[in-house]
Amino acid sequence: MRRTTRFIAAAAVLSVALAACGGGSSSNGGGGGGSTPCPVNALASAKAPVKITFWHEMTRANEEALVRLTKQYNESQSKVQVTLVNQGGYNDALTKFRSVAGTSDAPDLLQIEDTATQQLIDSQAIVPAQACLESAKSDLSDVLPRVLAYYTVGNVLYPMPFNVSNPVFYYNKIAFRKAGLDPEKPPTTWDELTTDAKKIQAAGYKYGFYYKRDPWVLEQFLALNGEPYVNNGNGRERRATAVTFDTPTARKLFEQLHTLVATKVAATNSASGPSGFDNLTSICQGDNAMTIDTSAALGTVTQVLGTGGCPAKIEVGVAPLPGGNGQGGTLVGGAANYIAKGSDPAKVAAAYRFAQYLTKADVQAEWAAATGYIPISKAAAQSKVMTDLWAKTPGYKVAYDQILDGKDNVATAGPVIGDYEGVRNAMTDALESFLVGSTAPDAALTRAKQKADAAISAYNARVG
Numbered sequence: 001m002r003r004t005t006r007f008i009a010a011a012a013v014l015s016v017a018l019a020a021c022g023g024g025s026s027s028n029g030g031g032g033g034g035s036t037p038c039p040v041n042a043l044a045s046a047k048a049p050v051k052i053t054f055w056h057e058m059t060r061a062n063e064e065a066l067v068r069l070t071k072q073y074n075e076s077q078s079k080v081q082v083t084l085v086n087q088g089g090y091n092d093a094l095t096k097f098r099s100v101a102g103t104s105d106a107p108d109l110l111q112i113e114d115t116a117t118q119q120l121i122d123s124q125a126i127v128p129a130q131a132c133l134e135s136a137k138s139d140l141s142d143v144l145p146r147v148l149a150y151y152t153v154g155n156v157l158y159p160m161p162f163n164v165s166n167p168v169f170y171y172n173k174i175a176f177r178k179a180g181l182d183p184e185k186p187p188t189t190w191d192e193l194t195t196d197a198k199k200i201q202a203a204g205y206k207y208g209f210y211y212k213r214d215p216w217v218l219e220q221f222l223a224l225n226g227e228p229y230v231n232n233g234n235g236r237e238r239r240a241t242a243v244t245f246d247t248p249t250a251r252k253l254f255e256q257l258h259t260l261v262a263t264k265v266a267a268t269n270s271a272s273g274p275s276g277f278d279n280l281t282s283i284c285q286g287d288n289a290m291t292i293d294t295s296a297a298l299g300t301v302t303q304v305l306g307t308g309g310c311p312a313k314i315e316v317g318v319a320p321l322p323g324g325n326g327q328g329g330t331l332v333g334g335a336a337n338y339i340a341k342g343s344d345p346a347k348v349a350a351a352y353r354f355a356q357y358l359t360k361a362d363v364q365a366e367w368a369a370a371t372g373y374i375p376i377s378k379a380a381a382q383s384k385v386m387t388d389l390w391a392k393t394p395g396y397k398v399a400y401d402q403i404l405d406g407k408d409n410v411a412t413a414g415p416v417i418g419d420y421e422g423v424r425n426a427m428t429d430a431l432e433s434f435l436v437g438s439t440a441p442d443a444a445l446t447r448a449k450q451k452a453d454a455a456i457s458a459y460n461a462r463v464g
Contacts, residue, residue, distance in 0.1 A: 002263050038132035039345035040352055049081045050350040052108035052264045055097070057090050057335070061299055062163075065370035073357050080350040082109075090335065091421070094119070097340075097458060101125035106340050109351040113335045115420035117151060117158060118235070120338055121420065122463045128341040130157040132352040140359060142377040146403050149413040150332035153236060156233060159336035160355035163367070165296035165375040166330045167220055168398050169322060170280070173315040175289030179203035186290075186319040190256050193322050196288065197265050206287040208325030210279035211257060213435060215427035216270035217252060219331060219415070226327030226411045230423075230456070235416035243423060248450040253323070254434065254441035261435050270433045271428065282306070286312030292321065295399030295400025296334065298372030302393065320402050331414045334373060355398045418463065422455025 043050060063086065070082050076258050087093035091238060100106045112120065120126050130152075133139055140148060140157070147161045173183035179199040187193040197208025211217075219229055227247055230240035233302040260266035267288065269278035280297070282288035284305055292299070297316065305314045321330060337355040342348055357363060361379035368375040369389050375381045381400060390397040406412060417423055430448035433439035439447075 023159075032289060036127050036131050036136045036341070037434070038127050038339075038348060038352060040136040040275075040349050042345035043079050043367070044351040044355065046079065046346045048184075049078055051081045051083065052347050052350045052354065053083050053085055054109040054111070054337075054354065055085050055087050055093050055107040056111040057087055057093055058163075059086075062296075062373075065367055068370075069358070069363055073354060073427065080353055081141070082350075082354050087294070090116070090420050097125070098123065101340065101429075106342070108144075108340055108347045109355055110338045110340055111162065111335050112159075112338055114150065114331075114333055114414070115403075115417070115424070117153065118239075118418045118420070121153065121158060121419070125341055127341055128156050128158050128350055129339065129352070129353075129355070130161045132348075132356075133157070136352070136356075138356070140377075142361070142379050143359065144266055144376055144378070144403055146329070146412060147332050147376050147409055149408060151336055152413075153416055155347060156362060158358055159338045160352075161376050162358050163334045164168070164332055164376050165334040165372075166296050166332065166374070166399050166402055167217060167292050167297045167321060168298075168395075168402070169319040170283070170291050170293060171317045171319065172283055172289040172312070172315050173317045174222050175203070175205060176317070179289075183191070183315070186317060187322045188320075190193045190253065190323050193290070194256060194260060194265070195382070197260065200289045205289055207265065207282070207298060208288070208290060209260060209266040210282050210288045210291045210292065211266055211268045211435070212271050212276075212279045212291065213268055213428065213431040214254045215424040215431065216333065218245065218253065218427060220321060221253055221323055222247070223328045223331045223411050223414070224321060224324035226325070226407065228411050229415035230417055233235045234410045236410060236413060236414060240415065240417050241460065242456060243449055243452045243454075246425075246445050251442060251445060254445055258441045260435055263443055267307060284310035284312060286310070294333065295374065296372055300372075302395065303329060316395065317324065317456060318323055318398045320398055324406065327411075328409065329412045330402040331412060332403065372396065398430060405462060406456060417456065419455045419459035422459065423452040426451035426455060 033412055070084055074081050074322040090239045094112055094116050101123060130246040141400050147164055150338045151157055151161060169186060171186055187196050200208035222229055222245060227249055228234040229245055231242050231244050232238040234241050248275055261268050270274045279291040302316050305316050361377050363378055364375045364380035365385040369385050370399055375386055426448045430444040434444040
């Protein structure tokens with residue numbers, strides 16, 4: 001196969017494989033874990049294996065790993081039998097669940113991305129994981145604190161954590177050497193990123209950096225700097241009523257991005273659609289040497305970019321996100337598993353048992369090693385599976401270290417927003433307007449706040 005053909009194939013692999021890879025009450029964000037009972041003992045009286053349906057959104061290698069783990073679970077015991085149903089995407093799954101919740105068409109367990117916590121709480125169609133853990137006299141004390149904090153609202157853990165990721169910095173070490181940069185010292189600030197991008201461009205690359213217009217990056221950047229994204233304690237003290245992202249920190253980032261793109265030192269691409277992975281394929285093509293994308297893509301990125309399937313010579317480097325000031329840390333991304341309310345207590349108990357199985361240290365280690373997701377517990381991280389992987393490919397450990405590094409505070413716990421999608425749409429429009437259009441960065445950020453606040457207000461009015 002010619003290298004040009006291999007590049008086209010690599011781009012196709014990236015586009016398909018990466019497409020799948022991220023509360024409370026109206027007053028204060030939650031109720032007690034026991035407000036909705038969890039019949040964890042209902043399996044004991046079941047006369048036959050309890051069959052449950054698990055909706056998920058994994059693709060390619062990630063789906064293969066989930067199928068393998070589910071098969072192992074089904075064969076390891078006789079009380080529960082799990083059937084996987086792929087819903088294609090998180091948004092599609094959430095929309096469909098809202099339409100079938102409480103009916104016989106609803107799943108028993110639902111994998112949904114990190115942004116949907118408030119909506120699922122408001123739906124009153126889920127059993128809080130906290131209730132099941134308390135009924136089973138169990139806990140998740142070994143799970144990383146920031147992971148638990150993200151999915152805990154009003155002292156209630158709502159889903160069982162599962163597939164956790166965060167964005168990381170990808171770069172080509174060969175390009176760094178060519179530009180006279182130390183390949184083991186990637187940029188740690190946006191000022192350093194700008195300087196390095198200019199040197200890489202001067203070394204013969206079309207661009208030094210490629211920025212995907214994903215609103216997730218600004219959320220992460222503000223969390224790195226200890227700044228909440230919405231008011232009322234990031235939506236955790238009381239329901240969020242307005243965004244707080246219009247800050248000097250955000251304005252400086254917008255100005256830096258605008259300058260990089262306006263001077264053609266950097267290029268930019270959409271976060272979705274046909275060009276959604278141009279930031280990665282541009283490294284494969286040899287046009288670019290640095291970008292930011294999800295750690296859940298690690299397996300695919302290292303496989304495609306690092307195994308000779310690209311026109312450019314590439315040695316993949318993975319590093320933490322640049323730009324923190326020591327006052328915060330990265331946010332939890334990815335998804336978690338929600339237990340659906342149902343008329344059959346045995347199915348609720350079975351859904352909890354399977355969700356708990358997916359948090360076990362050995363299962364998490366196998367899952368993380370196969371996919372690039374973060375092992376969510378300390379025991380999983382200390383397993384031989386993970387220590388061997390990290391010794392061989394240190395880049396896989398970066399996302400895990402990011403979840404441990406920095407401070408655990410209201411900013412790094414993450415925002416809880418009802419219409420999270422509406423807020424992200426407002427930020428996406430802002431990024432489009434000043435990186436592709438002619439709007440000034442300051443005006444774009446001001447407009448984004450207005451649109452986001454309107455989306456939050458409209459949602460809050462609907463749910464009362």
